[in-house]
Amino acid sequence: MNPETRTNWTTSLFTSDTWHPAPTPGNAGEAGGYFMVNDRTAQVAWMKPKRVDLNHAHAAKEKIAFDLSILCDINVPPVVLYHRENPPPGESPLACLSLVCYPKLYMWGDVFTLSSSNGGLLPHSQSSVEQALAAVSGTVAFDAWLGNDDRNNGNNALLGYETAGINPTGLGEFLFIDFSNTMTWSEPQAAFARLNVPPLFANALNQTRIKETITKIAAIDDAKIESIVNRIPDNYLQPTQKTRISAGLISRKARLLNDFSIWYPGTAPSV
Numbered sequence: 001m002n003p004e005t006r007t008n009w010t011t012s013l014f015t016s017d018t019w020h021p022a023p024t025p026g027n028a029g030e031a032g033g034y035f036m037v038n039d040r041t042a043q044v045a046w047m048k049p050k051r052v053d054l055n056h057a058h059a060a061k062e063k064i065a066f067d068l069s070i071l072c073d074i075n076v077p078p079v080v081l082y083h084r085e086n087p088p089p090g091e092s093p094l095a096c097l098s099l100v101c102y103p104k105l106y107m108w109g110d111v112f113t114l115s116s117s118n119g120g121l122l123p124h125s126q127s128s129v130e131q132a133l134a135a136v137s138g139t140v141a142f143d144a145w146l147g148n149d150d151r152n153n154g155n156n157a158l159l160g161y162e163t164a165g166i167n168p169t170g171l172g173e174f175l176f177i178d179f180s181n182t183m184t185w186s187e188p189q190a191a192f193a194r195l196n197v198p199p200l201f202a203n204a205l206n207q208t209r210i211k212e213t214i215t216k217i218a219a220i221d222d223a224k225i226e227s228i229v230n231r232i233p234d235n236y237l238q239p240t241q242k243t244r245i246s247a248g249l250i251s252r253k254a255r256l257l258n259d260f261s262i263w264y265p266g267t268a269p270s271v
Ligand SMILES: Nc1ncnc2c1ncn2[C@@H]1O[C@H](COP(=O)(O)OP(=O)(O)OP(=O)(O)O)[C@@H](O)[C@H]1O
Pocket: 026, 027, 028, 029, 030, 031, 032, 033, 046, 048, 058, 077, 098, 099, 100, 101, 105, 107, 155, 156, 158, 177, 178, 179, 180, 181
């Protein structure tokens, strides 16, 4: 992913450009959404949610998750908030845009069989996919921090690669999307739950990478977390929800290393 684009998108809260629906809408999940094209740059992004769902605060959570991912080097496509002008009746104006980062992208459920420990792949393909998954091991620490148990889902990670100048040493880059069902704790001190991840990912996890990510998460300033959460406008995320989310993120980042073995047995990095 282009580091400059990531920086620009995390600096911005809202898009400053106009966008129009793409000719091919894409496959909407539960929240409803479709691809949009930037009128100025021709960049493509996924717009969500279409549906009104104030309790879920889809757009706010996607933006918070992306801004946090920058601080601990997790591969989340850039997200900005997007205010839909005159949405159709019953649809929400409070949306976000998630940038399409590669010309070629596959959902990970189309790359390997999520339920199978060898991914349903031939041995050589299996080891290539495992290497690309090992490189993004830190995502399990990030998901645990945010309370994201939505990863064992064929549509919630993408494998992206360039079509020109294909990297001869790598399969491509896994990117992680869909943070709508995260940060749902009622108490900041709530215990970590075990994460469900595809067995191929679980087997490929690299302990050193996980520990590096936990260390980066633990080092994030409390004030930085609060500023990321508090800059979301109140109509996207109610003030009481901001307080609840910040308190949980701050409490959980300090507990991640010790509690790792509880929420993901068998993968605890040695303290
Ligand atoms: N940055 C992106 N690049 C490419 N495709 C994307 C991107 N973001 C979303 N998509 C596509 O849109 C689909 C739906 O996105 P997403 O999973 O975020 O929404 P959802 O499943 O509707 O969310 P929710 O869990 O809130 O119902 C994805 O499965 C993927 O195909």
